[in-house]
Amino acid sequence: MQELKWLEGLPDQSLEAGMKLAKELGWNLRVREIDGFLFVNTGHIVLLKTTSREAVEALLYGIAISMTTLPPRAQEEVRRFVRECTGEE
Numbered sequence: 505m506q507e508l509k510w511l512e513g514l515p516d517q518s519l520e521a522g523m524k525l526a527k528e529l530g531w532n533l534r535v536r537e538i539d540g541f542l543f544v545n546t547g548h549i550v551l552l553k554t555t556s557r558e559a560v561e562a563l564l565y566g567i568a569i570s571m572t573t574l575p576p577r578a579q580e581e582v583r584r585f586v587r588e589c590t591g592e593e
Contacts, residue, residue, distance in 0.1 A: 506561070508561070508562075513573075514568050514569065514572055519565060521568075523564055523568060525579075526564075528583055530586040531567060540555060541555055544560055
């Protein structure tokens with residue numbers, strides 16, 4: 505069992521909104537299921553391979569919380585950097 509105590513610290517108080525923020529800040533996160541395993545990838549790098557949905561949620565929660573604790577100015581600088589690297593600026 506797990507309790508995501510800081511969920512209220514995430515945008516819209518949801519993991520989905522936290523994932524969206526992480527993607528905006530350069531984390532190219534993807535969750536997929538293959539042969540009974542759940543994989544969390546950032547780009548081609550596998551961050552986690554598990555059979556536990558709770559483990560996936562805990563990892564995503566941790567990433568999202570770490571992104572929301574950045575000061576707003578730092579978040580905007582990271583967004584700007586990501587836009588420059590992806591040619592969106």
